[in-house]
Amino acid sequence: MIIRRAKIRGRDGLFDIRIEDNVIAEISSDIQARDEEEIDVEGRLVTPPFIDMHFHLDSVLTxxxxxFNQSGTLLEGIEIWSEYKKKLTIEDIVDRARRALMLMISYGTTRIRTHADVTDKKLTTVKGLLEVKRLFRDVVDVQITAFPQDGILTEPENRELLEKAVEMGADNVGMIPHLEYTREDGVKSIDIAFEIAKRYDKDIDGHVDETDDEHSRFLEVVAAKTIKENYIGRVTAGHATAMHSYNDAYADKLYRLLRKAEVTIVPNPLINIHLQGRYDKYPKRRGLARIKELLANGVNVALGHDCIMDPWYPLGRGDMMLVLFMAVHVAQLMGYDELIKSFDLITTNAAKALRINSIYGVEKGKKADLIVLDAFNEIEALAHLKRPLYVIKNGKIISMKTREEVEVADPLTGKLVKFDEKMLRKSSSYY
Ligand SMILES: [Zn+2]
Structure with missing residues (x-):
């Protein structure tokens, strides 16, 4: 396959991309060879597929x-989920995940790190998601984190369930220290997660400090443990919303610790802006990890969608660009350079956390996993939020969209004319 006239992030000019089998064989400004399968993308932006670093496939579309969650709170969501959990089956998980993954793929995501709630005593979640991972491996790379939703030390059997999930094939070890009964239990739960992860040689991905309580400071414990256990670069902390409420002196100490430990922070902007700040009158906190400051201090940050139409979040369309759209608003990343660079949060920064840099990217020799955005640069992509034209995995098209035609009355003449976002560009200077 040859993709003609592609814009590649960070490079001037347009390029042809030749794919052989499942590898990018050549990138040059004019490839002479012809191929039966050629796509002229007319200058559109081509990027590696989006990565969703934090998702809950076991509860998706429930x-x-x-x-329904009438209060819209995290805790009512957890109650509803514990009711649903009682009737979970493997078939139900596979069916919902299949439909959700099709949606996510159509918006350009082909790598997902999902949590499996291992406080489900039958571990149906883990069995179901292992089946999802196996069945859909040709179209999506799924990593499973064993996630103790209700805590590791809150029930006597939870530690064993967590370990059993890892034995069954979960990729990462999770934790939720701020939900343990006491601070001491929270610290102990971090020790247990590290102990299991080290024993099975797994990475760690915790829900950490998902609260507005400024006294919730488990992230520093996680970072310090990462350094002491020499687990540098193998630990991810999701949400970390309490960071929003820390004082600046403490936040500054934390940035340095996180950078040293190479902990990746994964905010989930759609869910955080919906669930946090719930105890506040006005002014209300935003309750999002400090993305801008973390990045400025050299901390790796990637994003997650977290939920689609489940007990915690009633909306969502599986679109990482929409997640990024929320992030750049709430974190105020709207400077020109910030907007252009913001795509790292759903691409290369996540690849770094997953340690797949050697195969990920629009470069010769890397895997032929690409998306052709229906936009000509990053700003246009975020402004219009359109589905990608093509999603390519292992050198094969796994999602495509026919180019849409819209007719709108021209205010000058009153007549219907073809309208395309390209028309907006003529009067603007960014393109
Ligand atoms: Zn989560």
């Missing part, structure tokens, strides 16, 4: 079952 909205309203057994009931």
């Amino acid at each position: 909205l309203g079952d057994p009931r």
